Each structure stands twice: as C-alpha cells, then as structure tokens.
Amino acid sequence: MTIFRFFCPFFILFFTQTGYVQAFTGTYGINYGRIANNIPSPDDVVTLLRAAKIRNVRIYDADHSVLQAFSGTGLEIVVGLPNGQLQNMSSSADHALSWVKENVQTFLPNTRIRGIAVGNEVLGGEDFSLWGVLLGAVKNIYNATKKLNLDKLVQISTANSFAVFATSYPPSSCKFNDNVSQYMKPLLEFFQQIGSPFCLNAYPFLAYASDPEHIDINYALFEPTEGIYDPTYRLHYDNMLDAQIDAAYAALENAGFHKMEVIVTETGWASNGDQSEAGANVTNARTYNYNLRKRLAKRKGTPHRPKNIVKAYIFALFNENEKGGHLSERNYGLFKADGSISYNIGYHGLSAGHSSLLSLKSICNEGLSWSYTMVFCLSSLILLICWS
Numbered sequence: 001m002t003i004f005r006f007f008c009p010f011f012i013l014f015f016t017q018t019g020y021v022q023a024f025t026g027t028y029g030i031n032y033g034r035i036a037n038n039i040p041s042p043d044d045v046v047t048l049l050r051a052a053k054i055r056n057v058r059i060y061d062a063d064h065s066v067l068q069a070f071s072g073t074g075l076e077i078v079v080g081l082p083n084g085q086l087q088n089m090s091s092s093a094d095h096a097l098s099w100v101k102e103n104v105q106t107f108l109p110n111t112r113i114r115g116i117a118v119g120n121e122v123l124g125g126e127d128f129s130l131w132g133v134l135l136g137a138v139k140n141i142y143n144a145t146k147k148l149n150l151d152k153l154v155q156i157s158t159a160n161s162f163a164v165f166a167t168s169y170p171p172s173s174c175k176f177n178d179n180v181s182q183y184m185k186p187l188l189e190f191f192q193q194i195g196s197p198f199c200l201n202a203y204p205f206l207a208y209a210s211d212p213e214h215i216d217i218n219y220a221l222f223e224p225t226e227g228i229y230d231p232t233y234r235l236h237y238d239n240m241l242d243a244q245i246d247a248a249y250a251a252l253e254n255a256g257f258h259k260m261e262v263i264v265t266e267t268g269w270a271s272n273g274d275q276s277e278a279g280a281n282v283t284n285a286r287t288y289n290y291n292l293r294k295r296l297a298k299r300k301g302t303p304h305r306p307k308n309i310v311k312a313y314i315f316a317l318f319n320e321n322e323k324g325g326h327l328s329e330r331n332y333g334l335f336k337a338d339g340s341i342s343y344n345i346g347y348h349g350l351s352a353g354h355s356s357l358l359s360l361k362s363i364c365n366e367g368l369s370w371s372y373t374m375v376f377c378l379s380s381l382i383l384l385i386c387w388s
Contacts, residue, residue: 020195023078023115023155024263026183027296029056029313030334031266034063036320038337039241042069044350045317048339049075058265060120062103071110078115078157079103081141083130086119090136093143100144104154115155116141117265122188123180124163133184135159135190142194157191159199159265162244165251170172171304173230174247175254177320188257198257200248201226201266201315204240205279205288205328212278215240221269222291223283235303241267241292246304264312267292270328271319280328284342289314289334293345316324 032045032053040048042065049057055076059066063081070077081089081099089096104113118138122130136349138156145151164184168174176184188198203221218225220240227238230246237243241264248262269288273280301308319342337344339350 006159011071021152021155023076023157024056024311025076026055027299027309027311028054028293029058029311030054030068030317031058031313031315032058032059032317033315033320033323034066034318035323036318036337037322039318040337040339040350042066044339046070046073046075048317048335048350056313058115058117064103064107067103067107067111067113070112070245071107074112076112076114078117078155078309079113080117081119081137083119083122083125083127086122086130086133086137088336089118089140090133094141096140097144097147100150105148105150108150108153113248114147114152115157117199118156120159121161122158123183124161124177131180134183135187138187139190142190151194155196157196157199157263157265158187158302160201161201168244168247170228170230171237171246172230172250174250175195176251176369181255185255185330188252188255188260192260193362197261197263198248199263199265200245200254202241202244202264202311203246203267203269204244205269205284207240207244209273209278209280209328217279220279221287221293223287224263232265232303237303239295241295242302242356243308245310246302249302249305249308261308264310266315268315268332269330271333272331273328274326277326277328280331282343285331286345289343290345329384 046069050073055074057075058078058080059080060080065079067079073311077305088211089099107113118141119130119134122134135231138158140284142151142156145154146287162168164176164180166175166177182343191198208215208217208220216225224237225238227236228243229236245264252258252260252262269285270277270280271282271285294312296310296312299308299309300306316332316333319328319331319337321337323329333342334345334347335349341347
C-alpha cells in the first residue's frame with residue numbers, strides 16, 4: 001500500500017500541470033456495455049481487458065460492482081450518467097453533488113475514474129425534452145466535481161451521433177443541423193472553457209449499410225481503395241473513419257471552435273445483422289476492427305488534422321443479447337458472451353490461461369497497479385541477470 005500512496009500525488013500533479021484533465025491514455029479503448037444476461041462477471045472482465053492490454057474503458061452507467069472490480073487494476077474508466085437522469089441532474093445541483101459523491105468520489109483513487117459522460121447521443125436524438133436540459137446537467141456535474149476537488153482528475157463530456165450534422169460529405173462541408181445549433185453552441189462554449197473534447201460516435205458500418213450501392217466497402221473497411229477527394233481541403237481520404245472525424249472538425253470550425261479535439265467514443269462493425277443491414281458479417285467485422293487497431297497503433301492524425309492523434313473507443317466488448325432494435329445491435333462484440341473471441345484480431349479469450357490471469361489480478365488488488373507489477377517483474381529480471 002505504501003507504493004500506491006506514493007503514486008497518487010504524483011499522478012494528480014501530472015494532471016494538474018497539463019492544464020486540463022485528459023480522460024484517454026494512448027489511442028485505443030473499448031466500450032463495456034452490459035445489456036445482457038449471459039456475459040462474464042466484472043472480475044472476469046478485468047482479467048480479459050488486462051490480458052488484451054486494453055487500458056481505456058467506457059461504461060454507460062456507474063455500476064458499483066464494476067467500479068469495485070476495477071479497483072487497484074490500473075484500468076482507466078469513464079462512467080456514464082444515463083439519459084434518464086439528465087432532467088434530475090439539471091434541475092438540482094444537490095442531486096448532482098450527491099451523484100458524484102456516491103458514484104465517483106467514493107471509488108477514487110483506487111478505481112481510476114477519469115471521466116463522466118453526461119448522457120449519450122442526446123442532441124439530435126428523438127427525446128426533444130432532453131435537448132434543453134443537457135447543458136444544465138453538464139454544468140451541475142462539473143460544478144460538483146469542482147466542489148469536491150475532482151475537476152483536475154475527472155473530465156466531463158457527452159457523446160454525439162452523426163444526427164447532429166446537417167451534412168458530412170465532403171468533410172469540409174460539414175455543419176451542425178440548424179435545429180441542434182442553438183443547443184450545441186452553448187454546450188461547446190462550456191466545454192471549451194473546461195477543456196473537454198467533442199466526443200463523436202462514428203460508424204462507417206452504418207454509413208455503408210444505409211447506401212451500399214454508392215459506398216465502396218473497401219473505403220469503409222480501411223482496405224486499399226481509390227478513396228475520395230475533398231476539393232475544398234484539397235485532401236485525399238483513403239478511409240471513411242478519417243473523413244468522418246474531419247467532418248466533425250469542420251463542423252466545429254464552422255461554429256467557431258477551432259482548437260477543440262475530437263475523440264471517437266464509439267466505432268465498430270456488426271458481425272451479424274438483419275437482411276436489410278448490408279455488410280454485417282464476421283468477415284467485415286474482423287477486417288474493420290483489425291485494420292482499425294493497426295491504424296490507431298500508428299498514432300497519427302487525420303488528413304485535415306495531422307497533428308491531432310486519432311483516439312477511439314471500440315464498440316463493443318461483448319455481444320449483448322438483451323439489446324433491442326436490429327439484429328446488428330446484439331452483434332458488435334469483439335468477444336462472445338462466454339468470453340471467447342468473436343473473431344481473431346490478435347486477442348485471446350478468457351479460456352486461454354484464465355486461472356493464471358486471475359492470479360495476476362489478485363496480486364494487483366493487494367495494492368499494486370498493473371504498471372507496478374510490471375516494474376517489479378522487470379526489476380527482478382535485471383537482478384537475476386546481474387547475479388548470474
């Protein structure tokens with residue numbers, strides 16, 4: 001425990017001196033959805049994530065069993081405030097303070113909660129009553145973190161779908177929908193003040209499935225293709241995800257927000273779908289997620305923003321059998337419900353070395369994070385070499 005207590009002040013100092021909190025370490029993360037009755041326990045999920053070396057995780061609520069399982073593991077998590085609680089949080093600063101105390105402060109610092117996503121795809125969504133309360137909820141949640149001295153540790157954000165845009169092709173033409181702008185602009189002004197990014201749920205799969213006759217599937221899958229040319233930017237795009245991200249940057253620039261970062265909070269490809277969902281199959285899902293992983297590992301930006309390294313959370317960790325809607329909604333997982341892989345992109349399921357991986361987790365839960373376990377192992381190896 002002594003090592004962990006020493007580590008925390010240094011970690012906090014790092015975040016303070018960078019100016020604004022950053023909720024994302026590296027470039028690759030994953031969404032851990034749990035609308036299912038057959039997926040592994042949170043403890044097993046920790047084992048799975050650490051075996052895959054996936055450090056950044058998003059959940060859509062603040063479930064205490066998940067937050068407890070993540071304690072002492074070194075995994076970094078963004079919790080979610082569900083849409084159903086936005087009205088309550090917007091109308092009462094006290095309720096927002098209580099929510100942050102119970103669902104965030106209680107678990108710090110052992111559980112590395114690095115962000116709070118306030119609502120999901122609210123603007124542009126079907127529930128118009130939430131559009132007007134989103135900003136109030138965001139402000140009250142942020143003020144709660146500030147009151148609890150957590151604002152330098154926990155980033156506040158909200159994820160947006162492509163429904164907030166009027167058009168996105170070519171990328172340079174992208175602007176926010178007129179009916180969304182009156183809500184989006186004050187939200188972005190506040191995010192600019194507190195250093196939060198613009199969070200985007202970007203799905204080349206959905207774009208392709210909506211118009212397979214006119215969209216080259218190779219362009220959507222990061223495969224070799226002619227791509228597209230944006231005459232205004234005078235830039236060539238060889239994959240759709242980069243174009244979607246730059247479209248978001250264009251919308252931000254058109255609205256006057258030239259320095260705000262775009263982070264992809266959801267992207268993925270369904271491995272199965274209805275007959276009407278073109279391209280939803282295992283082969284395409286594997287190709288997209290394998291190529292996406294390689295693309296993110298390059299740590300490079302987009303054609304329009306080459307210095308802004310692309311960061312993305314993959315959707316999703318598991319197939320979720322209780323989700324409604326199209327069949328695709330239940331088939332985005334990199335892993336099946338039993339913890340085995342849905343297809344091979346370089347990860348191993350829970351069945352491979354499960355018990356040994358669990359023993360590593362128990363070591364870390366005794367007070368050492370994953371990084372300290374690695375330091376310990378490397379130090380031991382150096383000593384053995386020296387002694388020999």
